[in-house]
Amino acid sequence: MQFHFRMVDPLVNDFLREYQISSSVTFYDLYRFLCSDLHLQRELLMSFFTANEDWEKLMELTLLDMGDTNTELPVVAMNSLRLCDVLTQVGDRLIFCYDIFLNRNLYLQLVGIKEGEVSLLPGECVKSVGANPAPSPSMEDSVLEDFKTLYE
Numbered sequence: 001m002q003f004h005f006r007m008v009d010p011l012v013n014d015f016l017r018e019y020q021i022s023s024s025v026t027f028y029d030l031y032r033f034l035c036s037d038l039h040l041q042r043e044l045l046m047s048f049f050t051a052n053e054d055w056e057k058l059m060e061l062t063l064l065d066m067g068d069t070n071t072e073l074p075v076v077a078m079n080s081l082r083l084c085d086v087l088t089q090v091g092d093r094l095i096f097c098y099d100i101f102l103n104r105n106l107y108l109q110l111v112g113i114k115e116g117e118v119s120l121l122p123g124e125c126v127k128s129v130g131a132n133p134a135p136s137p138s139m140e141d142s143v144l145e146d147f148k149t150l151y152e
Helices: 027-038 139-150
Strands: 002-009 012-022 047-051 057-062 075-077 093-099 104-114 123-129
Touching: 012 027, 027 047, 027 093, 027 123
Parallel strands: 057 075
Antiparallel strands: 002 012, 002 104, 012 123, 047 057, 047 093, 093 104
16 A cells, blocks of 8 residues: 655744655654655654644654653554554644654654555655755754853
């Protein structure tokens, strides 16, 4: 099967991406694909969250198996689940937190499901409006900015 996602940035009105992605790829494959397409820094910690219709987080999918995290949400490693294991119907939602320190998120909604075998591995961008999200400042740059602000 092939999933068709629409992605928006809740803070940027003119940002829109649409993707067609094989439903059999893992969330880790989706993470790598999005980082490549959006030119995001892969060395930052990132997570996906499943979400309800009000964008409330239901489950976290992390890059690494964190073991027993004692959090309110169930936590699963991205590489252990395929998209089709979690997303089952049009309207299902994901939050892609691409910078956990600054809480920068992109919202994805499953807007279509196409039956049959797909050669998209992992997928392709079929619509692109607006600029990619601005890169997050490095921790070093952020700390230096804080110091500059303190001493101005």
